Amino acid sequence: MHQSYFADANREYDGRWVGPAGDFLIEVKRTNNARDLRGALLALAYALEKEPSSAQAMLVLKESKLSSSRLRDELTQFRNIVRDGVGQKIQLVAFGEDIDRTKGVLQQFDEELALFIRDLVLHDTATHGGRxxxxxxxxxxxxxxxxxxxxxxxxxxxxxxxxSKPTVISALEHLRKLDVIAGQFGDFVLQPPSWDAWQSLALDLKLERKAVYFADPSGLARGPSALLSRLIKVMDRASKPPDVAVGGVMAAYHFYEHLNITAAPRLDLSVYDGNTEFVRKLDAGLVEVKNLKAHAPLVLHLGRRLRTPSAPRTPGVGQASPLECLADLLDIGLTAEAREFAEHLSRATTQGGTFQ
Structure with a gap:
């Protein structure tokens, strides 16, 4: 009987197909660069060295602009270099923008394997190119x-x-250790996190995202409120607005209006598409700074979107999730205020409130 699964993130490949003739290790990669292609082929060769002799592997390129002839040449050169016939066990295929059309060096293989490869490519698309x-x-x-x-x-x-299933199990195990969930993974309940648990979750998320700090060397940058006003105008006028949400103190006020912070020291924005070009339209004097002690009126947090866009409090821009706001408060150094905010989240949710 055929089996297949997505691999955990610490593996050298994205999926494994288990078939009667041997296993197939499959890696999905987005690249138009021949050097990256060669590195990925070599990584699969290393992975095959740890497998039974019947195992094979396939590198699947997604949205690649490399031609079929270039792919064939690269695979031929690789097979000529790799010893002991390992190279002959590795196949190479590429998907263009059309998910149903392939190019490359591809032998006949099981139809169910073909469907699994397609699912892997779609899975990669759904997760924006990253696991x-x-x-x-x-x-x-x-x-x-x-x-x-x-x-x-x-x-x-x-x-x-x-x-992937291993990633989900790992996440639930971590939540169980923090006493955030109770019960079996097939039937569990969530319970209000302690402050230590909230802090651990927020710090994990803080490290998961990439923070980019912006300041004006002249010291004449717009303040956080003025930058937000500019952002609203930019998003209203753009044919394709940036995929951003307001975080930090400003969004925390949306979820808890009695939060004891006099004024937002900066504008925190969660950026979900990785595009930071819009910053130039907010204030032409802003430049990225590496000195984290410098006063940065604008901080972008690049990461994956946790929730669908909320109904914005002001036209054109919505709020990031409460957990993102908590991570931002800790990043600013507002630990006491972050704890006050977290305790409000637990208290209100326990009493039947929701945070949209």
Whole structure:
């Protein structure tokens, strides 16, 4: 009987197909660069060295602009170099923008294997070219609880997160260690996190995202409120607005209006498409700074979106999730205020409130 699964993120490949004639290791990669292609082929060769002699491997390029002839030449050169016939066990195929058309060096193989490869490519698309991490999954579980849409089984988490099964199990194990979930993974309940648990979850998310700090060397940068006003105008005018949400103090006020912070020291934005070009339209004097002690009126947090866009409080821009806001407060250094915010989240959710 055929079996298949997505591999955990610490493996050298993305999926394994288990068939009667031997296993297939499959790696999906987005690149138009021949050097990256060669590196990926070599990584699969190393992975095959640890497998039984019947195992094979396939490198699947997604949205590659390399021609079929170039792919054939690269694979031929690789097979001529790799010893002991390992290279002959590796196949290479590329998908263009059309998911149903392939190019490359591809032998006949099982139709179910072909469907599994297609699922892997679609899985890669759904996760924006990167594997869904444990931190994202655990953050998603907590966020859905805050929205009043609690997930209660690993199957629900698998479906919602699009992560691999080992990654989901790892995330749920971590949440169980933090006493955030109780019960079996097939039937669990969420309970209000302690402050230590909130802090651990927020710090994990903080490290998961990439923070980019912007300042004006002249010291004449717009303040956080003025930058937000500019952002609203930019998004209203753009044919394709940036995929961003307001985080930090400003969004925390949306979820808890009595938060004891006098004024937002900076504008925190969660950026979900990796595009930072819009910053030039907010303030032409802003430049990226590496000195984290410098006053940065704008900080971008690049990462994966936790929730669908919320109904914005102001036209053109919505709020990031409460957990993202908590991570931002800790990044600013507002630890006491972060704890006050986290305790409000637990208290209100326990009493039947939701955070949309």
């Amino acid at each position: 869904v991490s444990r931190v994202f999954v655990q953050s998603l579980v907590v966020d859905r609880w805050l929205q009043g849409r609690s997930m209660t089984s690993s199957l629900e988490v698998l479906s919602e997160s699009k992560a």
